[in-house]
Amino acid sequence: MALPAQGRTLLKTTDLESLRTQLREFAAARDWDQFHSPKNLAMALSSEAGELLEIFRWLTEEESRRLDPKAQAAASEEIADVLLFLVRLADKLGVDPVAAAERKLADNAEKYPVEKSKGSSKKYNEL
Amino acid sequence: MALPAQGRTLLKTTDLESLRTQLREFAAARDWDQFHSPKNLAMALSSEAGELLEIFRWLTEEESRRLDPKAQAAASEEIADVLLFLVRLADKLGVDPVAAAERKLADNAEKYPVEKSKGSSKKYNEL
Amino acid sequence: MALPAQGRTLLKTTDLESLRTQLREFAAARDWDQFHSPKNLAMALSSEAGELLEIFRWLTEEESRRLDPKAQAAASEEIADVLLFLVRLADKLGVDPVAAAERKLADNAEKYPVEKSKGSSKKYNEL
Amino acid sequence: MALPAQGRTLLKTTDLESLRTQLREFAAARDWDQFHSPKNLAMALSSEAGELLEIFRWLTEEESRRLDPKAQAAASEEIADVLLFLVRLADKLGVDPVAAAERKLADNAEKYPVEKSKGSSKKYNEL
Numbered sequence: 001m002a003l004p005a006q007g008r009t010l011l012k013t014t015d016l017e018s019l020r021t022q023l024r025e026f027a028a029a030r031d032w033d034q035f036h037s038p039k040n041l042a043m044a045l046s047s048e049a050g051e052l053l054e055i056f057r058w059l060t061e062e063e064s065r066r067l068d069p070k071a072q073a074a075a076s077e078e079i080a081d082v083l084l085f086l087v088r089l090a091d092k093l094g095v096d097p098v099a100a101a102e103r104k105l106a107d108n109a110e111k112y113p114v115e116k117s118k119g120s121s122k123k124y125n126e127l
Numbered sequence: 128m129a130l131p132a133q134g135r136t137l138l139k140t141t142d143l144e145s146l147r148t149q150l151r152e153f154a155a156a157r158d159w160d161q162f163h164s165p166k167n168l169a170m171a172l173s174s175e176a177g178e179l180l181e182i183f184r185w186l187t188e189e190e191s192r193r194l195d196p197k198a199q200a201a202a203s204e205e206i207a208d209v210l211l212f213l214v215r216l217a218d219k220l221g222v223d224p225v226a227a228a229e230r231k232l233a234d235n236a237e238k239y240p241v242e243k244s245k246g247s248s249k250k251y252n253e254l
Numbered sequence: 255m256a257l258p259a260q261g262r263t264l265l266k267t268t269d270l271e272s273l274r275t276q277l278r279e280f281a282a283a284r285d286w287d288q289f290h291s292p293k294n295l296a297m298a299l300s301s302e303a304g305e306l307l308e309i310f311r312w313l314t315e316e317e318s319r320r321l322d323p324k325a326q327a328a329a330s331e332e333i334a335d336v337l338l339f340l341v342r343l344a345d346k347l348g349v350d351p352v353a354a355a356e357r358k359l360a361d362n363a364e365k366y367p368v369e370k371s372k373g374s375s376k377k378y379n380e381l
Numbered sequence: 382m383a384l385p386a387q388g389r390t391l392l393k394t395t396d397l398e399s400l401r402t403q404l405r406e407f408a409a410a411r412d413w414d415q416f417h418s419p420k421n422l423a424m425a426l427s428s429e430a431g432e433l434l435e436i437f438r439w440l441t442e443e444e445s446r447r448l449d450p451k452a453q454a455a456a457s458e459e460i461a462d463v464l465l466f467l468v469r470l471a472d473k474l475g476v477d478p479v480a481a482a483e484r485k486l487a488d489n490a491e492k493y494p495v496e497k498s499k500g501s502s503k504k505y506n507e508l
Contacts, residue, residue, distance in 0.1 A: 014142045015225040022232055030239065031246040035439050038202070039183040039191035042176075043438040045209070046300055049169075049176040050431015056166040057424040058375035058416050060315070064166035065219070072220065075165070079217050080227035082172070086213070087228075090206050092192070093199065098142040100207035101214075105149055112157065119158040121312035162312045170311040173427055177304015184297040185289050185502035188441070248439035269395045269479040276486055284493065285500040292456070293437040293445035296430075299463070303423075303430040310420040318420035319473070326474065329419070333471050334481035336426070340467070341482075344460050346446070347453065352396040354461035355468075359403055366411065373412040 016098060019087045027088075038092050045085035052078035143225060146214045154215075165219050172212040179205035270352060273341045281342075292346050299339035306332035397479060400468045408469075419473050426466035433459035 027033050055074050056064050067075060090097040111124035120127065154160050182201050183191050194202060217224040238251035247254065281287050309328050310318050321329060344351040365378035374381065408414050436455050437445050448456060471478040492505035501508065 016142060019225065019228055019232070026232065026236070029241050030244050032244075032248070034246075035248045037188035037191050038194070039186060039188050040438055042179050042183045042191075043297060043434050046173075046176040046180045046304075047431040047435040047438060049173040049209075050300075050428040050434070052169050053173045053424050053431070054428040056169045057421055057428060059166055061164035061166050064164050064169075067165070067220065072222075075220055076222045076227045077231065079213060079220075079222055079224050080231035082176075082209070082213055083224050083228045084231060086206060086209055093194065093202055093206075095199075095203045095206055097206050097210050098146065100203045101146055101210045104204065104207035104211060105146070105153065109153070114156050117157050117159075119161075121159070121162045167311055170307050170424060173431075174304040174308040174311060177301040177307070177427075180297050180304070181301040184294055184301060269397060273479065273482055273486070280486065280489070283495050284498050286498075286502070288500075289502045291442035291445050292448070293440060293442050296433050296437045296445075300427075300430040300434045303427040303463075306423050307427045310423045313420055315418035315420045318418050318423075321419070321474065326476075329474055330476045330481045331485065333467060333474075333476055333478050334485035336430075336463070336467055337478050337482045338485060340460060340463055347448065347456055347460075349453075349457045349460055351460050351464050352400065354457045355400055355464045358458065358461035358465060359400070359407065363407070368410050371411050371413075373415075375413070375416045 014098070016087055019084065020091050023084060023088045024091065036088060036092060038089055041085055041089040041092060045082060045089060048078055048081040048085060052082060141225070143214055146211065147218050150211060150215045151218065163215060163219060165216055168212055168216040168219060172209060172216060175205060175208040175212060179209060268352070270341055273338065274345050277338065277342045278345065290342060290346060292343055295339055295343040295346060299336060299343060302332055302335040302339060306336060395479070397468055400465065401472050404465060404469045405472065417469060417473060419470055422466055422470040422473060426463060426470060429459055429462040429466060433463060 027036055052075065055067075055071055055078065059071075086097060089095075090100075112127070116127045117124075154163055179202065182194075182198055182205065186198075213224060216222075217227075239254070243254045244251075281290055306329065309321075309325055309332065313325075340351060344354075366381070370381045371378075408417055433456065436448075436452055436459065440452075467478060471481075493508070497508045498505075
């Protein structure tokens with residue numbers, strides 16, 4: 001049985017595609033495409049990743065597993081910022097981030113075979 | 128007319144949820160959860176963002192808009208790495224990255240009203 | 255008693271000033287000043303900081319206190335890269351990095367009075 | 382003619398050694414050595430590098446060469462933060478940052494011979 005038209009449409013519009021469209025409209029309305037070169041977007045992404053890092057720098061690993069509400073809210077905001085710049089950068093470069101991630105997962109499965117990498121944090125070229 | 132069962136299931140499993148599941152299985156099979164504290168994942172994400180940055184550091188903005196095939200492939204790989212660590216970190220923190228990004232977009236629409244921010248790269252508190 | 259001429263000269267040429275001079279000559283000989291805008295140098299510095307981070311991401315804090323020789327050598331190289339780009343960026347901006355650091359230390363001594371900050375990793379505005 | 386005692390002392394205490402000593406005393410007075418693992422210091426350094434990056438992300442290269450007074454002051458502060466964490470990290474790892482930078486400069490002179498790298502921003506392995 002065929003999927004109804006509405007179903008097919010929804011299936012094709014993923015969450016990241018929706019963010020991508022909203023970001024395009026956001027930038028176009030503000031005439032911001034002039035600032036959104038891939039170079040600048042990579043800088044923005046990296047500085048947001050630095051803000052994410054800042055939340056964790058003096059916490060133990062154990063503390064980082066159970067953040068207090070304030071740190072949790074801050075981490076959620078920085079994750080959002082990183083994702084937004086990542087989607088925007090990928091759009092400007094014509095990269096499909098999910099397809100790229102799927103390829104990388106497949107590569108990693110080959111680089112890190114279970115029997116060799118189990119319980120080890122070594123890099124694949126040192127296994 | 129109701130959506131068939133298969134359609135509903137697919138609609139609920141978004142791309143990022145699928146990556147999240149695959150990453151969980153990948154880590155579990157390799158006994159890597161011990162290394163995947165939010166602190167460590169934030170470090171991994173940030174170091175991958177640094178590798179993304181490296182691709183662009185000596186390029187002009189104009190050159191960054193038309194990467195040669197080698198740089199394009201490298202950028203695609205680093206985008207994948209950032210996305211994978213972002214999804215994994217969000218999973219460990221119990222954050223829904225897409226919902227967080229949607230909230231941030233709504234916040235940004237308020238912080239940067241079109242009439243004030245048009246054509247300007249100033250921060251909202253300097254507009 | 256006055257300091258002899260040679261002594262005065264040596265006293266004025268600090269380690270960082272010597273690095274600064276060497277970096278100027280290095281760049282001039284290769285016609286690299288065109289690439290060394292503060293924007294690009296900040297990117298280079300940040301991507302090297304990301305490489306430093308990569309060394310530590312899966313180590314426990316305890317392991318990071320006693321690196322194996324390979325990681326120690328890698329950390330030393332990345333520290334060098336960060337310092338070189340920092341000196342170069344400061345030079346291009348006309349900032350004296352040591353004077354700036356001395357001012358920051360004085361600020362921090364005020365922001366973090368011993369009695370309030372002893373044994374705490376809280377930020378000054380949360381003390 | 383021998384250098385007077387005062388001259389010799391000053392000559393041996395470089396700027397970075399003085400910062401190192403001050404940072405040791407600062408941390409000891411506040412019982413902060415417990416937080417200053419190399420892992421945490423690398424995170425702190427990288428998040429400060431991200432703040433430096435933030436200043437430049439929407440500026441053109443040309444604008445980054447002539448910062449307005451506010452951005453200039455902010456850049457100076459972030460350069461200070463990066464330098465302080467770099468000196469502290471190097472101290473904790475037992476690395477002499479200036480000696481490491483001198484070695485790196487010598488390496489780079491070999492990797493980037495003038496005749497091959499003149500006017501080119503290519504990486505040494507692509508020259």
